């Protein structure tokens with residue numbers, strides 16, 4: 001097993017060497033729960049779930065932690081707007097988060113800690129940082145981390161302290177000794193939820209929660225810390241600084257970051273809106289198309305989100321699903337092919353591209369190739385053994401990435417598909433009244449629009465001819 005991943009801290013592809021043999025301990029920064037998740041939030045969820053599946057496929061035991069930030073300014077603002085407790089907002093959107101990730105087929109991590117359950121541990125960590133001289137109490141009861149005391153600050157993000165200050169990347173605040181310092185504890189403002197501490201009633205700053213929860217659940221040093229690249233600075237830089245100051249040991253051994261989703265500005269906003277929610281995207285394009293899109297580019301590169309690109313992914317996903325379903329309708333019993341040279345070779349290739357910094361675009365290209373071969377072999381009436389082998393590896397490779405998983409059928413209903421169903425209901429009424437002229441007119445009109453209506457003993461069905469060019 002030699003898996004290579006790009007470590008943001010060194011900027012290099014490094015061989016994954018875990019602290020304990022065969023075990024990967026991994027922390028992924030989770031959502032702040034004040035709204036439904038959008039496609040940008042879904043990228044780390046999809047990418048690191050797929051990466052975890054791949055690690056497991058390669059024989060690792062993965063211990064994964066993903067937090068919920070359940071106290072934050074945005075949650076408090078939302079709660080004030082609704083006139084409810086901040087906890088109600090957090091609970092609501094944690095439940096909605098689960099709905100979305102479940103419809104994406106993403107498995108839960110081993111632990112999903114919430115900030116407010118760790119306040120005592122956070123207070124303890126801050127006390128330790130103060131006693132070690134890394135943090136100080138401001139005169140309003142805030143506590144700040146002294147960035148200059150931690151000599152390696154800036155190593156992860158490649159930023160220099162002076163550049164950050166002159167570039168106004170840090171908040172200037174008269175309570176701080178130095179503008180680069182950041183808050184570990186925020187004294188309460190009127191009307192805000194708060195917890196007791198030796199310095200003031202207040203709440204934890206954002207960065208300290210991830211340090212404390214990751215170290216509590218995975219140990220002082222663990223293997224991989226992951227998240228979106230927008231978190232590198234200041235969130236991960238600050239997490240690293242305070243964690244290493246606290247324990248005197250290295251924090252995460254590898255930092256993995258995914259690129260951002262780019263939306264094509266006004267073209268997007270005209271038809272749909274700037275932020276595309278995961279549930280809207282699933283409704284419009286289907287789960288597999290959305291996941292295919294998110295894995296179609298290397299995880300570190302930005303990807304552009306547009307209706308066109310997603311529809312392209314939808315067409316590509318449907319082609320594979322149709323091929324798999326075509327085979328599965330033909331053979332309704334389990335089929336295990338003999339493991340031959342071809343299978344060994346293609347599996348080795350699949351592993352090779354994913355071991356090389358988790359190159360999902362190359363892995364997906366292999367899946368497409370296999371599905372195409374399967375379709376062609378069925379057209380040509382090739383022997384069962386050949387079909388079985390293409391089918392099985394397409395399914396297995398798909399499940400390793402979390403796409404085209406067993407049982408996937410085309411059941412995504414777009415608005416257009418719903419309209420067709422409604423039109424067919426009207427046609428059914430005409431048929432009941434024996435008004436075949438009207439019923440046939442509807443059928444012909446649908447045919448003109450590329451929809452073939454089939455009256456079968458089980459009822460009326462329809463098929464859509466996708467404009468897919470081989």
Ligand SMILES: [Zn+2]
Nearest residue numbers: 029030210235
């Ligand atoms: Zn975090």
